[in-house]
Amino acid sequence: MAMEKTFNASEAEPRITAMWERAGAFRAGANRSRDESFTIMIPPPNVTGALHVGHAFNNTLQDILIRWHRMRGFDTLWQPGQDHAGIATQMQVEKMLAASGQPSRGELGRQKFLKKVWEWKGQYGGTIVEQLKRLGCSCDWNRNAFTMAGAEGDPRVGHENSANFHDAVIKVFVEMYDQGLIYRGKRLVNWDPHFETAISDLEVENIEVAGHMWHFKYPLAGGATYTYVEKDEDGNVTLEEERDYISIATTRPETMLGDGAVAVHPDDARYAPIVGQLCEIPVGPKEHRRLIPIITDEYPDMTFGSGAVKITGAHDFNDYEVAKRGGIPLYRLMDTKGAMRSDGASYDEAATVAMDVSKGLQTLSISEADALNLVPEDLRGLDRFEARKAVVEQITSEGLAVMVNEQYEDDGELKSRIVPYVENKPIMQPFGDRSKVVIEPMLTDQWFVDAEKVVGPALEAVRSGEIKIMPESGEKTYYHWLENIEPWCISRQLWWGHQIPVWYGFDLSGEGFKDDEGNGALDLVEMGRLLSAQHLLKGDERHHAAPDFETVTQQFVDVLAGLPVPLNHARVVEVESRNAAADALSESLAEYAANQDPTKLIYPVWRDADVLDTWFSSGLWPIGTLGWPEDTDEMKHYFPTDVLITGFDILFFWVARMIMMQKAVVNDIPFHTVYLHQLVRDEKGKKMSKTTGNVIDPLEIVDEFGADALRFTNAQMAALGGVLKLSTQKITGYRNFTTKLWNAARFAEMNEAVGSDGTVPEATATVNKWIIGETAKVRETVDAALEAYRFNDAANALYAFVWGKVCDWYVEFSKPLLLDGDDATKAETQAVMAWVIDQCVVLLHPIMPFITEELWGTLGERKKILAHTDWPTYGSELVDAAADAEMNWVIGLIEEIRSVRAQMHVPAGLKVPVVVRNMSVEAKAAYEGNEALIKKLARMDALHVVTDFPKGTAALSVTGAEFGLPLADIIDVDAEKARLEKSLGKLAKEIGGMRGRLGNPKFVESAPDEVVEETRANLAEREEEEGLMKAALKRLAEI
RNA sequence: GGGCGAUUAGCUCAGUGGUAGAGCACUUCGUUGACAUCGAAGGGGUCACAAGUUCGAACCUUGUAUCGCCCA
Structure with missing residues (x-):
């Protein structure tokens, strides 16, 4: 049956996927023929996830390594699974409930809501698994795991054989608790007012937004005054005035209600006279204005704003530290939704207590201070941003805003007026990475991992080289973060997750x-x-x-x-x-x-009603999926795993924590190599986003171009540390490559050059010897590249080999042999071509599994499917140096003839004669051995051996003989002159450089012998060419 | 402000001390018996800048400029 002209990916891919599944091709240990294991843990995509280009990229690389090892006979496991993704999933299910008119989470209550989540997971949680299969991922899908497997209510849908992850997570928590590595505390944490939960500092994105800086006066208690003096750098007084207030700048006026002090720098002479005095917070009911002390602390920046800072310990991380140092009470102002509190006693009562504290009459425990609600009645229940407006208004209307002169234009006339001093300036604001709302630092009881105590072994594992992070810059980032690690807040006020035991x-x-x-x-x-x-x-x-x-x-x-x-x-x-x-x-x-x-x-x-941070459980992914704490065979076989391939963005979230936790729990490394890659971007390097509209959907790409084209593109762009820019143009190019491969195979099939049994064929024809050597070289290159995780090198080498060597040259060379050669030559060429095409298919399989598996089945009767076919081990012993040199000479001659023809405008279809003289023995042998190929590819009709070139002959720059194209009438003397002069110019430059180097005694002395030898040989060759060109130019002058 | 990195052809990027490369784009030619999703031939680069190390630097060192990412 004749092959189609192109590979029909959309028809073949599902069929091949089904065949692989039927064959159990990807089960752990499938095709193993040696003892070494090779294991990759998939970075578990969120159960809510849909395949995006990042997954496609990341999983392509994993699949390449897995397939390569499986073909090499390793005991291979690619462990798949999904992450339960606390916030994301809870959000998704709540949305679904709302959209389908069902009772809300609150109405359902915890138990019933969790049942809904499990139902949702059973229904939609397998989406990404199916999508990964479309990409060709050869995971052991039978082992699909889930980070909530075994938790209460788990109906075991979609992760039927997963290890009991829940038990593992709970066991680790309890052990770490018992060892004092986990503790509970009332701390300032990042609070997400949308999801009403604490989040870790890693889940906060600081984004610069347009903001305002207000300047307010805090009046001194009892109408006290002082002389405020400002000086310039040289100590000259620039401002001196009596003041009865201290000026404060703030971007968050609503938090003034919770101020516990005003702080100035100890070296700040401007405020030295009033340190220790009390001042009044200029907001709240007049009769109960609170007084707070003016204290000193190193934190305020004297050059920023007024140099005085209000201290709201319960709503700002810097203030929190100052408050802790100065024993300033922490007054919480907001509820879990980020609205101003409306609980507790009246403002009057609370303010009275707070006043006593300021005056030193009373001290409060942290809980007692937290219980005080210092929000005035008129602001209670207001959203924090509404409260901000109200506070600004109240202060301004009372005349306690700092005022400045403002110039403005009125009817073309420049006037000035006094206005409140409000600076418009960009400020960094924290946002929840999921909720996108402004994060509120909030004083709450939470659980923390004492990260400092578990960081040591994790640092040592990388420092000692036990774990290697690629690219190396990742290691520096890793050290930097771990050396400055903060406690890890692991409790979340959610329902979907591992409930804290x-x-x-x-x-x-x-x-x-x-x-x-x-x-x-x-x-x-x-x-x-x-x-x-x-x-x-x-x-x-x-x-x-x-x-x-x-x-x-x-x-x-x-x-x-x-x-x-x-x-x-x-x-x-x-x-x-x-x-x-x-x-x-x-x-x-x-x-x-x-x-x-x-x-x-x-x-x-x-x-405890809270659940654990999702990353706490995914931190146990390597051991949890293998059945730990049970003493399973999988743990023995596959742990520690081998390589982790993941995005740079989760180096801290996940990679570092996995290392810390595996070290802490089983005292072993989770993997020996970490391969980090960048975010996949669009062709211009922009992040893909729905709003920008530049999102590439990998499934659409697969539909249009086939999974292999996408995979090859992914491999090709995977330069270590490189920016990943994906474009459909690139994908189109590699789709064309699949067509090219397909057609080379089709040519072989048409010429009955199929049926290789995998043994390297014996060859006598130089061209066959040569291509066997080239194949051996590319196999070595590919293996070396994959060994070093240089996927781009592997892909580029295969591309250059298949297209540039096999298709451009070998297939063309083979035509005269297959069509006009004698029986023996034809048979040999068929055998060699069958083998070469098979090798292309085998070597490309890890990158392009579908088309290669299809060709494998099409081109012959096979003992095993391609996914289980042995990876070749031949190498340089197959390279025949003489054949190599001869074919390079032949290729050089053909290229020279083609080049001269094109430049002399010889019609493409016209066959031309070639003249030659002074042929060396080698050149003669090389020519005669390959005459048929040369004649065909250079479109020449006959070679004439001459003693003198006829007039109007264009000289060819080839070593070992003087070739020429007798163009007599058609030669364009000026064009030929220009061509020769250009070549001579280039040669002169090269020769000059080489002579200069060889003439320098220091070079000959210090450079390695090979380099000197190579330069000499090169120089000789260039000089020979130069001689030919010069002679040709001289002849040309005679015309 | 701190950390990490980048700067090479029009574009996207490889290139770890020894003759500057690939793909795309561009120009010219081509219905040569696998492939027009193709073939042939070409043009195009002070390797950001400056100084240093070296027989020799795109590559190592230092500085400058510009850009990017992460963390404050």
Whole structure:
């Protein structure tokens, strides 16, 4: 059956994919013939994800390595799976609920909502798996894993055989908790008011936006005044005035309500007279204006703004540090939605307490300060940006804004007026990477990984070279981040995720729960103190982590055992929340007071409602997918894994944390090599985005050009550290390459040059020897390139070989041999061509699996599918130096003839005679051995050996003989003269350079011998050419 | 402000001390028996700039300029 003219990718790809699946071609260990394993963990795409060009790029590279190793007989595993993606998935399902008119998340409640998420996952979670298959990814899909596998409610749809990831995550949390590597604390964290959760600092994007800087006056307490003096660099006074205020610049006026102090630099002479005094926050009800102290701290920049900074410890990271140093209370102003608080006591009451604190009459614990709501009644419940407007308005209308002269034009006349001083300037603002809303620094209770304690082994693993990061610049970035690592906030106020395995109970050992007499039992007076739930709510609590409630119960029992009767008899029960626990406990105690039956007393505990950061679980991807903590065969075979291929952007999010966590948990590296790549951009280097409209959809590309074209393009642009610019023009080019390969194979098939069994054929014809050598060379190049993760080198080498060597030369050379050669030559050429085409197909398979698998099936009866065919191992032993030299000479001669023909405007179809004289033995042999090829490709009819060139002969620049094209009548003397002079100019330059070098004794002395030899040989050759050209030019002059 | 990197042909980019390269684009020619998704021949570069190291620098060093990314 004759082959079609082109490869029909859209027809063949699904068929081949199905064939691979039927054959179980990608199962772990498929086609293994040696002991070494080769494992890649896919960077798990979000379960909400759809394939984008980044996935396509990233997974192409992984597939190339995997297929290459599988063909080489390694015990190969490419582990696929998806990430549960906490925020993204919860968002997606909430959207779906809203769109389909179902009850919202809040209405459903946690359990029912999670059921919806699992349903959604079962329905849509497999999308990206199908898309990766279209790309040809040879993952062991049977092992598809999921980072929430095994969690409560998991119906096991789409990840039927996944290891129980949940158990692994919980185990790691508990172990790290027990080792003190995870702790809980009230800290300033990045709060996302849209999702109402804390996020880690990595999930915050700082973006420069247009903002305002307002300048306000904070009046000194009691109308005090001071002399404010400004000086220039030389110490000359530029401004001196009496002031009864201190001027503050701020971009966030609404946070003034929570100010705890004003700070100035200790060296700032302008404010030295008033340090230690109190000043008034110029906002809020007049009768209860709060006073705050003026303190010194190194933080304020004397040259920026007024040099004085308001300190709002609960809403700014820098202020937080100042407040901690100066013992300034942290007053929280906002609720979880970023609106001004409306809870707690009245403003008047709160302000009174705060005043006492400022005056040193009272101190507050962090929780007590946090409980105070200092938002005035008229601003309570307002959104933070509304509150900002209101605050600015109030201050300005009261005349406490700093005023300046402003020039303006009125009817062409320049006038000036006094206006509030507001600078319009770009400011850096933090945004949530998912929600895109302004992040609010917020004081909340969260869980943290004490990253500093686990960073050491992770740093050492890279420093020692145990793990190699490519490109090397990645290592520098890695060190820089890890050396300055901050605590990692791992709790998220979401529902979709691994719920934190921590239970809380009230601490009954503290103040107020004492056994006054020390007699081991609580009397009625002592018991009475416990009865109030309100009292309990304010109290401290203790917490324990455990994989399940049973285990944690025992821990609480152990604690209770140390308490007086009857508390030591209490039964531990689980309740919903802290409030429920307070109620339940006081109720139970009241009951005990009545019936004195300690066996009925309960001790309620409640579980942490938060879930873990998604990256905490994906940080365990390598071991979690292999079945850890079970002692599985997979762990033994495939761990540590080999290479991680992922984007530079998740070096910190994921790569560094995987290294830290695998080191901390199993004390081993997760992989030995990390290959980092850049973001895939459009052809101009712009990020792809829906709003810009420059998004390339890889699936559309696959539809139009085939997966192989996209894959080859990906491989070709994968230069280490390079910017990745994808264009359809490039993809078109590589689609053309697939057509080229297809047609070379089609030519072979038409000439019955098929049926190679893989053994290297014996060759006698130089051209056949030559192409065998060229094939061997490219195999070595490809292997070396892939070994070094230089995918672009591998792709370019194959492209140049298939197109530039096989198609441009070998196929053309073969034509006279196949069509007009004797039987033996024809048979040999058929065998060699069959082998060469097969080798092209084999070597290209990792990059272009579909067309090659198709050709493999089309071109012969095969023992195995191509994906399982042995990768060749031949090398330079197949290179025949003499054949190489001869063919290069032949190619050179043909190119010279073609070049002269074109420049002399010889009609393309016209066959011309060639003259030659002074042929060396080698040249004669080379010519005679390949005459048929030369004649055909150079379109010459006969070679005439002459003693003198006829007039009007154009000389060819070839070594070993003087060739010429006798063009007599058609030669254009001027054109030929110009051609020769140009060649001579080029030669002169080269020869000059080489002579200069060889004439320099230092060069001959210091340069390596090979280099000197090579230069000499080169010079000799160039001089020979120069001689020919000069002679030709001389002859030309005689015409 | 700190860190990392880039600057090579019109464009996109390879090129780790020894004759400056590829693809695309461009010009001219071509219905040569695999392929017009093709073939042949061509034009086009002070390797950002400056100084240094070296027999020799696109490549190593230092500085300057411009651009990009990450972090504050």
